[in-house]
Amino acid sequence: MNLLLLIATPLLTALAVLLCRNKEQVKWTSLAGAAAQLGISFALLFAFNSERSAGNTTQMLFEENYKLFSSPNINFHFGVDGISVVMILLTSFVLVAGVLVSWNIEKMTKEFYFLLILLALGAFGFFISLDLFILFFFLEISVIPKYLLIGIWGSGKKEYSANKLALMLMSGSALILVGILVLYFNAGNTFDITQLSRVNLGGHLQNIIFPLLFLGFGVFTALFPLHTWVPDGHSSAPTAGSMFLAGISMKLGGYGGLRVATYLLPEGAKEYANIIIVLSAIAILYGAFATMMQKDLKYINAYSSVSHVGFSLLGIGMLTQTAITGALMQMVSHGLMTALFFAVIGMIYDRTHTRQVSEMGGLMKTMPFIMTIFFIVGLCSLGLPGLSGFVAEMTVFMGSWENAGAFHRIATIAAAMSIVVTAVYILRATGRVAMGPPHPRPFSPGGKGSSSLTDAKWNERLAAILLTGGILAIGLAPGWLNDLLRPAAEIIMNRIGAK
């Protein structure tokens, strides 16, 4: 299986979109490209599993290596392990769903889909890169589409949010850049992750590079206190933009923090693990409490994202195999869940033209499908067994508990307490919106109140079913995900060494 397909398909789709003549063509081309990408991702999953079951235990499979520059030594080096495969699947799911929910974009449709696919291209490239420079290249590619998506198609204080997001992410990138340059020059002039993973730098050097890289990736994944772009960015972005931001972009940071910072610099990771744990515990609790105070549905999901992503950072900070597996599961679970959440919020907003919880009520009667999905995703968010959130969070907690000692125990308990708070805000929001008497407010100019609202259309149903399917597949049968992630986490843990 040639991994270049994963980059070529979005690239060709984006170019084809540019050549389209009308909106219908743009939409169908994008959908075809996204569906093809989903198909390729599944093919990759099966190919990967059959290689593994055939006994191929090489860390990275399907490696491709093309020389780009000879000095500095930069190669298009691609390869996947279980983590990458899972992340690619996640990205494809969100891409297809994002294309579907944006079906009714009227303003500059062609540009919108072009940027959306470009954004996905950056993520796909990022997840398969094994060369730090190329990884950084793909990470950076996704910044400008985000900026334009929020700034042009967004709502509210969109220019402010777009600027804030672009500048914060670029500052993070600047730190990452310096980190990888220091790594490059001190580890024998190579950007190659597989080669770097065999180099053991001195502890002092690792203690310098690790914070640069981890903070840099931390900006992307909303590490407290660098999370401030998240609420503004998510709430101003158009629906598909929010889905991508929360579902994929924040995962780029988590993946980078694990694959680049932690894996390549184990000594640095051990040195700073406690700080990561404290920061992520704060993020989990702070995010949960901040969500309780929000009245806007998008802000609710944005702040709860800070809280949920905190779990994956907590898992990384705990440095045990189970915790890291859990952290990765949480990334996937949160990616699917939050994308679905934003999609549902977008559907609600399209009909009611409001996102204020207090201005809605009794929507279950008029749009049962959307509200059912809304309940499912809410319950997933608060960690109901049978849905993906429970599996992931449980694994993180179990992994965290493997660490003896009061510090880790207290951090775990504190993080676990946030689930109670999550239940409060989720049940309050879903209850208000779906149940109770209908809100008397007319939802469209001259409309007749909530009785005039319609349920989901085919495209919205398809997107919701796709993402719900993902959530259920993880929640009901987490074994396949575990089998993919655990061996990869084991390799990372072997390098870090038993604690």
Added chain:
Amino acid sequence: MNDFLTLMKSELAITFIIFLLLFIKIGKGMKNDSLLSIIQVLLLLNFIAGFFLNETGSLFGNMYYTNPLIAFQKNILNLGVYLISLLCADWLKKTHHMPEFFILMLSALLGMFLMISSGNLLIFYLSLELATIPVAAMANFDLEKKRSSEGAMKMILSSAFSSGILLFGISLMYGSTGTVSFGEITQHMDGSPLQILAFVFLFTGFAFKLSIVPFHLWTADVYEGSPVAATSFLSVISKGAVAFVFITALYKVFQPLQETWYLMLVVLAIITMLTGNLFALRQQNIKRFLAFSSIAQVGFILVGISSNNASGSSSVIYFVLIYVFSNLAAFGVVSVIAEQTGKENIDDYKGLYKTNPFLSWMMALALFSLAGIPPTAGFFGKLFLLTSGSTTGNYWFIIIAGLNMVISLYYYLRVVRAIFMDKNETPVEKINVSTSVKLGMTVCGAGIVLVGLLSWVYDYIQSLI
């Protein structure tokens, strides 16, 4: 004689075109339109010819030397001049003295060629003057505009001043080493205070031309007042040429003083980047904005130069090549809009995307490349500068440069935002872009997208060093 013809072929070609234009001017009776097409073809041929017959050798007792690398540097400048003739076609067709404009521009280019090839302080000084004085006349070319004369006046005064300092430096250098030949100066360099003083004066001369802070004060006014063709020549070709010579001077001639100039470069690079960026934040006029952005870009070039090894020169040459494409594309858009509507403020660009999508995407691409955002070539250019800069192990310097990239992104995005997001009741009306401008912009756009990803360009530059 044969040597003379092959080694000096770039200079001879330019001289030939200058004389041809002179005869055309005397003979008169040619319309601007057709004459411009002829000039464009000549410049294109000149650019293509620049790839062939590049040999190593020296002439006139080592006063002039050349090699394939120098020929490549000259050809980058050739390409830039050709692109200017395409992009500023609208303005050029309207001026009454088009042949003179090209005669001046090509004379300056000739000066730069000689400067890049000079092996002797005196030739260097002479060619630097040849490269400067015609540019001041070019800056004055909008005869009916007061700002244009003002800009030209500022430029000629500040260059005269910097030439004075440079000459003083040269005389001190001669006094302390007893020679003006580059090769011999290096051998006599012992780091005595007098030599360091002479070096500082010489450095100041360079700093004026490159508009390194604190010698940048002329830049914004001159850029704003001059016609766009002159501004783009000043900001791209002139800076590029001086940057090339600067590398040769520091890496070869003043290598013994490496510790001194490294510190100077670090300090100057940081304040140049910061000043350029901070002033660019508040500009309203797009030409002044690009002036300060180009000051900041020079700061990044200094980061690359500070590395003091082969990767330094290759990354700077690569960056200048990319800078030719990106900055000329930006100036091309500014030129078209200024020529057709007279609008030069960033606020006037609001809502441009509605009426002129092609120009808008071009501007966005150019600005992203200047900001160093992938997949544009500017990303690779900037990163290679930073990579070479970090070979010295001075990582704080690189962090500061990286953060400056973030500041610069803010103001580049300000223009992007005006074009794509801000609403405007009276946007720039639909502009008919002429074929030659379209061609120029397409070349620039292709350069911005491809030069980075086609890695053989960089490998080729490295193979020349």
